[in-house]
Amino acid sequence: MSRRRLSKQRKILSDPIYDSLLIQMFTNRLLKKGKKQLAYRIILKSLSLIQKQKKQDAIQTLETAIQNLSPSVEIKTKRIGGAVYSIPVEISSLRATNLAIRWLLSAAKQRSGKNMSTKLADEICDAFKNIGNAIRKKEEIHRMAESSSRLMKK
Template sequence: MSCRGTAEKKTAKYDPIYRNPLVPMLVNRILKHGKKSLAYQIFYRAVKEIQQKTKRNPLSVLREAIDKVTPNIAVKARRSKKGVTRQIPIEIGKTKGKVLAIRWLLEASRKRSGPNMASQFSSEFIDATKGRGGAIRKKEETHKKAEANRASAHFPSSRNRRPIQGSINLDKKRIHRKRIRMNRYFFSRNKQKGKERRRNRNHGSTKPSRGGACLRKRNRMEIS
C-alpha cells in the first residue's frame, strides 16, 4: 500500500470585482516577474475594452472565446523500445483543454500588433469568439496533426489510455484483428521453438555437423 497521500486540489482565489474563478486563472498567466498588480491592471483594461467593443458582459465573451479554442485532443511524443519517436494523439479532459486554450490565447495576444497588451488581449478574445485569430489556428493545427497521426493512436500512452473520440474515428475492429494475428504468430513461433528444444534435448542435435559430412564423402570416394 502506498504511503503517499492525495494532493489537495488548489483553487484560485476570486478577484475583488467580478468574484469569478476565471479571472485569477487569466491574471496568473498574464503575470510576469511577480508584478501581480500590473497584471490585474492589464486584465481590467482589456475587459473594459471588450465591453465597449461588444456591448456584452465581458466575462461571457471570455468564456465563449475559451470554449471555442478548447481542443478535444492533443498530440504527445512517445519513444518506442526501438528508439522511434511517435506522435500519439490522445484525448484530453476539460480542465487540461481549458488550460491549453488560455495558454494559446495569451500567446497569440502577445504576438499581435497593438498599442498595449490590454488592446492585444481584448482583440484576440473578440476574434476567437468570431472563429478567427492565432489561437483558433493553433487549435486547427493540433487537430490536423492528430488526424495525420491517427495510425499511431493504438500505441499506449503513459498518462492517458482512453480511446480517442470526436473528430478521429479509429477502426477498432481492424486493430483488434491485427493484434489477434500477431498473438497467433508469436504463439505458433514459440510453440515450434519449444518442440525443437525438446527434440534436441532428447535425441541430440538434428543438424549434421560439417566435419561428419565431409568424412563420409571422403570414405565413399576411397571405397569406389
Template sequence: MRKIKKKIKKYQPDPKFNDSLVTRFVNHLIKSGKKGLAYKIFYNSMKKIDLIREKEKEEKSALDIWKEGLKNVTPHVEVRSRRMGGTNIQIPVPISNHSKITRAIKLLITCATARKEKTMANKLALEVWDAFREQGESIRRKENIHKMAEANKAFSHFRF
C-alpha cells in the first residue's frame, strides 16, 4: 500500500466543559507552547459569548453556540491541484470527518486572529457568534472553498 492510514489522536476532555473537542480547539489555539493561556483565552471567549447570548436572548448555552458555529464553518469538499498534460487542474475532493473538523477549527482561529478587536478572547467570541449566525469572514471563506469546488466539478472524475 502506498498510503498509510493516519492514526486518529484521542484527546483528553478539558477541565471545565469535559469535552474533548474543546481540548482539540485549544491545541490549535496554542502559541509558543502556552496551553494555560490558550485555555484562558477560550474560557474568556465563552464568557463573552454568554454575555452576547443574554443580550440577544438566545436560549442555547455558550458551548452549544460554539459547536453550532464550528459546524456552520466546516467545509465538506476541498480543491487539490493535480498536474495533467502540462497544466494544473483543480480537482474537488471530499474531506474526511476528522479533516473537516480540523479545517473548521483552523478557519475559525485564522479569521478571529484577523479581526480588529482588542483581545484575542473578544476576537474569538465575535467570530464564533458570527459563525453561529452564518455570517462573517469564516463563513465567507468556507463558501469560497465550496464555490471553487463547484466551478471545477467537471474535473471530479480525476480522483486521487
C-alpha cells in the first residue's frame, strides 16, 4: 500500500461569461488535446442555439437537463466467493453531476448531425424534455439497480 497522502481535489473555477461552475465542468469534460478555447466555443454556441430554440434562459435549461440526467445510484461489481455481484451504491451529488455530463456528451457525440454544437444543443433539449439516449442510459442504470436492490449498500 502506498504511503503517500491522497492529493487534494482541485477546485474548478467558474467560467468568466456565465459565472457557472457547471459550464466549466462541461468544458473540461469536452476538451481534447488541451484545446480548451475550442471546447468553450462549442459550449457557448450550443447555449446560444438553445436560447434561440427555447426562447428561455439557456443556463436554466442546462441545469434542468443535468438534474434530469443525474442518477441517484451507481452499479459497482463485487466478487464474493466465486461469484461476481452487481451492487448498487448511492453516490454524491458531484459524482452524479459528473456522470450526467459524461452521458450527455457521449450521447451528443453519437448523434448524427452537422457539428458538435448543434448535436449538443439537441441533446440538452432532449434531456430537458426527459427523452433521448442520455436519459435512456440513466433509466438503464436505475433498472439494473432496482433488479439487484437486495444487495444495496447505504
